[in-house]
Amino acid sequence: MxxxxxxxxxxxxxxxxxxxxxxxxxxxxxxxxxxxxxxxxxxxxxxxxxxxxxxxxxxxxxxxxxxxxxxxxxxxxxxxxxxxxxxxxxxxxxxxxxxxxxxxxxxxxxxxxxxxxxxxxxxxxWDTKTEQLSYALDIQKRFSDLLIHDVSIARFTADFGKMINTPVILVSPYRKVIAHSKHFTQTSKPAEYYVEQLVSKYKTWTEDSHASFVIKDLNQTPLQIAGFSVTVNSYFPHYLLVLNPEQVPYPMSEFAVEQACLVLSFMLYKNQKVQESLDFLKSDFLAQLVEYQQTPHQTKRDWLDLGANYGLKKSTQYQVVYAVCSQTTTTATKIKYQQEESDVAFQWLHETLPLRIKDISIFKVKNTDHLAILIQSRVNDLDKILTELSLELSKKLPITLTFALGNLYETTEQIANSFIEAKTAYEEMLTMTDSPLIHRYHPKGMKSLFEKMSLEDIHYFCETTLKELAYPVEDSFIELRKTLQCYLSFQCEISKTAKAMYLHRNTIKYRIDHCAKLLGKNIQDPTNSLNFRLALELSERSNQHQ
Incomplete structure (x- = not known):
């Protein structure tokens, strides 16, 4: 050029x-x-x-x-x-x-x-173009030789830096150094130093295939860096950084850099596909585990042995965390974007989470873009760690990770319980107006079966079951309702009810008999007792929502 x-x-x-x-x-x-x-x-x-x-x-x-x-x-x-x-x-x-x-x-x-x-x-x-083309073809031949010999990405990056005689760095979509040339082994600062300077000065990198940056070097003098995107995915490219591009010896052409980016794209893509096949097996194992453990009368399996290749370890603490990338109105319809976003988040968690929590295994949830983190040790500050990880990633890329937590269990046979709880907690998050970053599963009683019923239907059930005691206004009915509620909570024992309400047992007996006549049913009957307890709870909750 x-x-x-x-x-x-x-x-x-x-x-x-x-x-x-x-x-x-x-x-x-x-x-x-x-x-x-x-x-x-x-x-x-x-x-x-x-x-x-x-x-x-x-x-x-x-x-x-x-x-x-x-x-x-x-x-x-x-x-x-x-x-x-x-x-x-x-x-x-x-x-x-x-x-x-x-x-x-x-x-x-x-x-x-x-x-x-x-x-x-x-x-x-013409002489210049001939020389550039000859040089580029020579570079291409050397790259082909490296590919044929199946060299690692680290070796390829080091050789490329040697070819063009200037420092080069390969970074991931979230700006982590993957490989670099050997120039940095001779300096007092590692490659990460220059990437950190770049990230701190340029908060968001350009999406262009070729970008130029200026930072300060070790002597605080301006240092130029050329950035070339290495496209493996459509939305989250890797970057090849070339330091001091102006010092690259002639006839180094942009074509040679483009060839290097093309080769790196191929190598990263190949590694990604190999990893995806392993992740699929891991994902399939989790799906089978959850399905099998929810099957009634199943025979016992040695899950530790079956899951040894997928990170399962012997422990007395098992907890599942359901991780999902939050969607905006712009990305909600972009299926490809969501897939790549999930893949980047998966890799991010793989590299950062084991440094903070021991004995974890991360799975891709089958047929979704969601992730499941299996924690196999007690973590006292789990919420803090997950919050920090989410914030760190959101500072590097437009990705916000949210987490839903299942309960802690003691055996591998209960992992499915924690998984289902975590998934249920995530589904609860979807219904919230202000979705939190972290949400824990809370056990639900029988009243949860009525959550999707309209208030009119709930009122009908309560009024036909409790009659005047459903929504009492008169003091006498209010007292009768309180007595009935207390009586049922003490499993229909008069003495305990009288003691709790500071009343004589004959007073309690009289009130319960009055309730039975009013309701027209035997209160001690198990079916009636269950309906009365449920109606009392629902009427109280529905009254609060009016």
Missing amino acids: TTLEDLLKIPRFSDLKLLTHPTKANTVVESIEISETPDVADFIPKKIFLLTTAMVYKENQKELITLIDSLKEQEAAGIGIKVGRFIEAIDPEVVAYANKIDFPVIQVPSTQPLGALLHQLLNYL
Whole structure:
């Protein structure tokens, strides 16, 4: 890739004079053309450097502005105008306008024949492209050899850094260093130091395939870093960072870097697919465990032996945490995004969670984008650890992990119970207006069966069961309701009820007999007793929601 600035630095072209500001000469030149026609912009490709004598503009140079506009629109690299033949000097207004729209204008002296200049410039460009192509093909051959020998990503990254003679770092989507060249073993700071500097300065990285960053090096002087995306997934790419790209020896071309990114994409994709096959077996094991343990009258299985390859360990503490990536209105309909988001979160938990909690195993939940974390040890500050992990990930990527917790159990045969509780707790989170980051499972009684019933249906059940005692207003009925409630809570024992209410047992007996007449049923009957207890609870709750 040759710029106009590069051409002007070559000694044989030293008589070409840049009239516009030096910063305007960083345009890429791919070819050279000579033309004297005003509509030349309609017939040339992009990135052309145009040479002209401006013959048609000798009487009115200001019309050159129209030509410059058309060339700018066509993304030409610049214009070289020969002076001394048809025009003696280039009008300052033309130069000022070119400066204004960031378009390079070069003055070609009268001693320089345009035809000879054209051939010299093209020869230089052709030689450069030939050299770049030869170098790129050589790089490609070396990459192919590395692929054939199935080298590791770490070895490939190290060799690539050696090829281009500058430090390189490969980082994951969440900015963790995966591999780096050997340059960092000779410095006082590891590769992570530069990535941390980059992350702290650039909170969100660009999604472009090629980005440029500037940070401070060890001496606090500006350090340039070029970032190239290594696409394994559509939404969360890896990045190849090249430090001091301006020092890469010629003829290092962008094509060589693109080849390196392509090879790394293939290697990462291959590793990902191998890992996915292992994760599938692990996911299938969890599904079978949960299904089997919920089957009545099942024979006993040695789950520790069956799950040894999937991280199951002998313990007296088993707890399942259900982990899910929260969705926004934008991502809720993007199936591919949700899959990749879950994969990134899965890898993140795999790398960070074992450092804080021992004896864990992480599963992908079959046929979903959800994750299940099996904890096989007691953790006193579990909520704090999970909150910290979620916040750390959300600072690196637009991913928010939420967690639903099942209860703690003592045997492997009860893992399914904890899993179902954790999943139930997650489903409860979906119904909450402000979904919390962490939600624990709470056991439900029989009244939970009525949660989806309307208030009208609940009122009907309560009133037909308790009659005047369902929603009492009169003091006498209120006292009767309290007595009935206490009597039922003490398993219909008069003495305990009287003691709890500080009343004589005959008073309690009289009130219970009165309740039986009012309700028209035997209160001591087990079926009636269950209905009365449930109606008392539901009427109290429904009354609070009115």
